[in-house]
Amino acid sequence: MRQNAPVVSAAPTWRWWGPLRVALVLLWLLAAGTAWWAAPREQSYDRARADVLDGRVSAYQWGDGWDVDPLPWFHAPTLHASGTLGPLFVWRTPDGRVHWTDTGRFDQVTLGGTVEPADYSGPGAVGIAQHLRAAGLEHRAGDVHPLGAAAVTGLGLLLSAVFLGVLVAGPAPVHGTRWFWFWLVAIAPYGLGLLFWLGRDRPWSRSTAPVGMLGGGERRDRGALGFGLGVLAAILVGAVLLFLHDALGDRWVPRSGG
Numbered sequence: 001m002r003q004n005a006p007v008v009s010a011a012p013t014w015r016w017w018g019p020l021r022v023a024l025v026l027l028w029l030l031a032a033g034t035a036w037w038a039a040p041r042e043q044s045y046d047r048a049r050a051d052v053l054d055g056r057v058s059a060y061q062w063g064d065g066w067d068v069d070p071l072p073w074f075h076a077p078t079l080h081a082s083g084t085l086g087p088l089f090v091w092r093t094p095d096g097r098v099h100w101t102d103t104g105r106f107d108q109v110t111l112g113g114t115v116e117p118a119d120y121s122g123p124g125a126v127g128i129a130q131h132l133r134a135a136g137l138e139h140r141a142g143d144v145h146p147l148g149a150a151a152v153t154g155l156g157l158l159l160s161a162v163f164l165g166v167l168v169a170g171p172a173p174v175h176g177t178r179w180f181w182f183w184l185v186a187i188a189p190y191g192l193g194l195l196f197w198l199g200r201d202r203p204w205s206r207s208t209a210p211v212g213m214l215g216g217g218e219r220r221d222r223g224a225l226g227f228g229l230g231v232l233a234a235i236l237v238g239a240v241l242l243f244l245h246d247a248l249g250d251r252w253v254p255r256s257g258g
Helices: 017-038 045-053 123-134 149-169 178-187 189-200 223-248
Strands: 007-009 059-063 065-067 078-080 088-092 098-102 208-210
Touching (some): 017 149, 017 189, 045 123, 059 078, 149 189, 178 189, 178 223
Antiparallel strands (some): 007 208, 059 088, 088 098
């Protein structure tokens, strides 16, 4: 008959880790939900014009492309501009949501002479600019930051700091080495590696562990595997989100990078 592996006492249980684990998950949900709500969503030219004419523009910005930083877990793309104004028009509505449209796709505009066409990238941008002036919204131009962007960034940094603190100073992981979890959590997008770590490797919640999983860690997952799994997770998550965006649209699955 096969006997169970002998067990030895692991690191002392930290009783406050249970509530902390729950708090980390709740903070992740808060950051993810806020980032999803405020992510830039593409709209039609008619929707942009209607929001301008109805005064539903709390801030707006012109640009010609998006900059995306893939490293932070919940990072909103930023708009960059060079030269003339447009063709991208980005605006924030009073509910905190950010929208954008490509005015270069629209050229059926009556030029009223209220703005200088040479300052804009094309007729579509000139048309929006004319509506902004007519609605008295020109003073709301500036950088359009998603609602809660600073808070989301701060939550991401806090989650990262707690994870690194536990990884370095806490009890030795059971199922993977410290390098395994470092690479997996660092590379997997949207902090999903953190959730996997919280659910699978919880040394603070165990009072005993198999001998083979302690000490040298011969049976634990290694750093190279964590790196590979992180890259694989990034590819798979990106593919799934692209599919869901095509199936459900920007309202439910906004594209990163606009």
